[in-house]
Amino acid sequence: MKTTWYEIRIDVPASGLDLVCNELGELGCAGITVEERTLDTFVAPDPDADAPERYGISAYFPTEGDETTLRTQVTERLEWLGQLAPGLLPLSLQCRPVQEQDWAEGWKQHFSATRIGRRLIVKPTWEDWSPAGDEVVVNLDPGMAFGTGTHGTTRLCLEALAGLYDQAPVPTRVLDVGTGSGILAIAAAALGARRVLGCDIEEESCRVARENVELNGVGDRVEITGAPLESLEGDFDVILANILAEENIRLGDELTRRLAPGSALILSGILQEKEALVTQAFARYDLHGPEVTHEAEWVCLRYRKPA
Structure with missing residues (x-):
């Protein structure tokens, strides 16, 4: 139907x-x-x-x-x-x-293969790509859910994530909050994560993300859940939150509580005029940073929890 x-x-x-x-x-x-x-x-x-x-x-x-x-x-x-x-x-x-x-x-008229960092290629299902060397390819059919890698916030998160896999030790446990199409969760698995959990409160996003997980053959490493962040257990080497600035602030306690020692917290979905609101809100946590990157009017903040 x-x-x-x-x-x-x-x-x-x-x-x-x-x-x-x-x-x-x-x-x-x-x-x-x-x-x-x-x-x-x-x-x-x-x-x-x-x-x-x-x-x-x-x-x-x-x-x-x-x-x-x-x-x-x-x-x-x-x-x-x-x-x-x-x-x-x-x-x-x-x-x-x-x-x-x-x-x-x-979507098909405006989404084409995109290179992120040194190794990561994000491409639509209708394009062919032969990976060279240590390149990894994420195939994506976004459907109705957000996230193809072309938008500033998604690209900033992907670049930050890909950079973590260019140095040792590589993260093995990743949490993707507001997973949308599942692109960040799938990219983490493709780059080397062993356990990835993507959560989203939107039923349609979860459905699309699960389809994309299966499409990329990473179902043994990536789980998609509609459960709210507050109910999730465990800690992670990387937490990604590509959500609105206000949601990053609201979920600050829950995000930081799940950071393992030495782990990375990547926040995006933040308009430049709201950057100060987020950095001020996260200043109360025991975190190093932020490292800040911009694309157009969007901001990505990268924090590190002390080891």
């Missing part, structure tokens, strides 16, 4: 694109397209391309709730945002139900 989603279409000024996409994500948006370019999470236009002054965006929400309620929530949130994004108001907003295949297939 085809899955139905609510499609919210909005006309957005270019200067407010990132802010609008971020707010829609916080409301539970499962994916966004801008003009006819599908984005893997919330991404700014290619800076090398000719950027128009306005964009038509489509945001996709699960149909668990009422369409009128969803429209009201989006309208209220964006009207509040209008004071920060000149030109956003008055809103031009449309809402309609759509079938999943009407937009999920759009």
Whole structure:
């Protein structure tokens, strides 16, 4: 049976694109397209391309709730945002139900093989790649879940993760919080982790991630669970949290509690204007760092727990 989603279409000024996409994500948006370019999470236009002054965006929400309620929530949130994004108001907003295949297939037009660091290749299932030397390949069919490696936050996490496997000792136990498509968990297993746990509270993300785990033949090392972080047991050599800044802060106690001595904590999904909020929140923990990397408007923070 085809899955139905609510499609919210909005006309957005270019200067407010990132802010609008971020707010829609916080409301539970499962994916966004801008003009006819599908984005893997919330991404700014290619800076090398000719950027128009306005964009038509489509945001996709699960149909668990009422369409009128969803429209009201989006309208209220964006009207509040209008004071920060000149030109956003008055809103031009449309809402309609759509079938999943009407937009999920759009990934194939915009996702191609990507090299991360020295060894890691992330590629879609419909492309061929012959690994050379010690390259490792992650095959991905993102479906409706976030994460292809092309978005700034995902790429920052993958680069940080890949760097950990270029030096000894390599991490063997990895936790991926908010696993989405499973890309970070699968990459960790491909790079050498022996036990990887990916958790996500979204049922669709867990389903897609499990499919991608099986696709890559790492089911013996990667487990995907819908259980919340608070219920998970054990400690880890690496914890990845590619989630929103506020969620990183909220889960700070739970994230740091599961760090093994000498382990790495990699946080992303953080807009630059919220970097200070996160670093201030994590300053109270016994951690070295952070090392900070940026891509476009996104930030990745890398901490190390003392051995």
